[in-house]
C-alpha cells in the first residue's frame with residue numbers, strides 16, 4: 001500500500017513528538033492538532049505545542065484479538081493516557097507487564113514501531129507509552 | 134578550542150535471553166559457551182524496537198542531560214550496522230523525533246562496531262571549528278547472528294548518544310587517534326541477512342592489532358600512560374577481549390570493569406564502547422581521566438582521551454537512569470519468544 005505513505009508522513013510531528021495545539025486565548029491544549037478552538041470559536045488563537053511526555057493511565061483494555069497488522073503483538077494493552085496537562089490520548093503500552101498496568105499508574109512516552117507492514121513498505125514509527133515506577 | 138561531551142544517554146531494551154537458553158536449543162554445553170565468551174545473557178530488542186527507536190530513546194536522554202534546545206543541534210550522525218532501511222537515513226528519523234529539524238545536517242555512518250565513535254569525531258571537528266553549536270553522535274544496533282552461529286550467543290541490542298560541543302562539557306575530549314587497515318575479519322554482503330566472520334582470525338590481526346594500535350598511538354601522542362587513567366573502556370565483542378587488551382596495555386582489570394557490560398547485555402556493536410563510556414560517566418568524578426578505544430571490523434579503532442570536569446556534579450548532568458539500573462530492569466524470554474521478536478521464524 002504505497003498509498004499510506006502520505007498519511008504516515010503527515011502524522012510525523014504528531015506521532016514522533018506529540019505535536020498538538022494550544023489556544024492562546026483560553027490556554028486549552030489539544031492533541032491531535034486542531035485548527036479551531038471549541039471553547040473560543042472565532043476568538044481562539046491556536047499555536048503548535050509539544051505535549052508533555054509523562055502522564056497516567058486513565059483507562060485500559062487488554063487486547064487478545066488484534067486487528068490486521070497487530071497479530072504478532074497479542075496480547076497487548078491499549079490505554080487512554082491522561083498527560084500531565086490533562087490532555088487524553090489513546091496509545092498501545094510497551095514493555096508493561098500485566099501486574100504493573102493499573103489505573104493511575106505513571107507512564108512515559110517511548111518511541112517505537114507502531115505497526116508491522118510488508119517488508120518493502122515504509123516503516124510507521126510513533127509513540128507508545130510504558131509504565132514507569 | 135576545547136571540545137567535549139555535553140550530555141549523554143543510553144537505551145537498553147528490557148528483554149534478555151540467557152546464553153544457556155540459546156545453548157540448550159542447539160545442544161551445546163551452556164557453561165562452556167558462557168565461560169568461553171564471558172557472556173551470561175544478552176539484551177534483545179522487542180518486535181517494535183529497532184536501531185532507529187533505540188537511537189531516538191538514547192538521543193532524548195542525551196539532550197535532556199545536556200540541558201540544551203534540540204534546535205541548537207547542527208548535526209546528527211548515527212552509527213549502525215543494523216539499519217532499519219538499507220536506503221533511508223536513521224539520522225533523519227532521530228532529527229524529527231527530537232525536534233531538531235529542519236536546520237541541521239544528518240547522515241548514517243557504517244563501520245561495523247566503531248561507527249558511533251567515528252560519529253563523535255565528526256561532531257568534534259564540526260563543533261570545534263564552530264560550524265555547528267552542538268553535534269549529536271549515536272551508536273545504535275540490534276545485531277543479529279545466524280542461528281547456532283557463535284554470534285548468536287553474543288549479538289545484543291542497545292544504543293548510546295552523546296551531545297558534543299564546546300560549552301560547559303561534563304567531560305573534555307583532549308585528543309583522538311585512529312588506526313585503520315583493510316582487514317576482512319567480519320562482513321555482511323548486500324542482501325545477506327546475517328554477517329560472516331573469519332573465526333579465530335578476528336582476534337590477533339583484527340581486534341588486538343587495531344585496539345592496541347589506536348590506544349598506544351593516542352598515549353604516545355599525548356605522552357600519557359595507563360597509570361594516568363582512572364578508567365579504560367574498550368570495544369567488547371565478548372567479555373574476554375577487553376581484559377586481554379587491558380592486560381597487554383598495562384591497565385589493571387579494575388579500571389575496565391565499570392565499562393564492561395557485554396557479559397550482561399551482549400555485544401551491542403556500534404553502541405558497545407559508547408554504553409561502556411556512559412556507565413563510566415554515570416559514576417566518574419571530576420578530574421578522572423578515561424581512555425576509550427572502539428573497534429570496528431574491516432577494520433579500525435578510534436581512541437579518545439577524556440577528562441571529567443566539575444560540570445558532571447551539577448544537577449541533572451548525568452543521565453537520570455544509570456546504565457546499571459537499565460541493565461537490571463529486565464525480563465527473560467525463552468528462545469521461541471526471542472525468535473518471534475527478532476523475526477527469525479520463516480513466514481513472519
Ligand SMILES: [Zn+2]
Pocket residue numbers: 023024025026027028037038039040041044045
Ligand atoms: Zn480557546
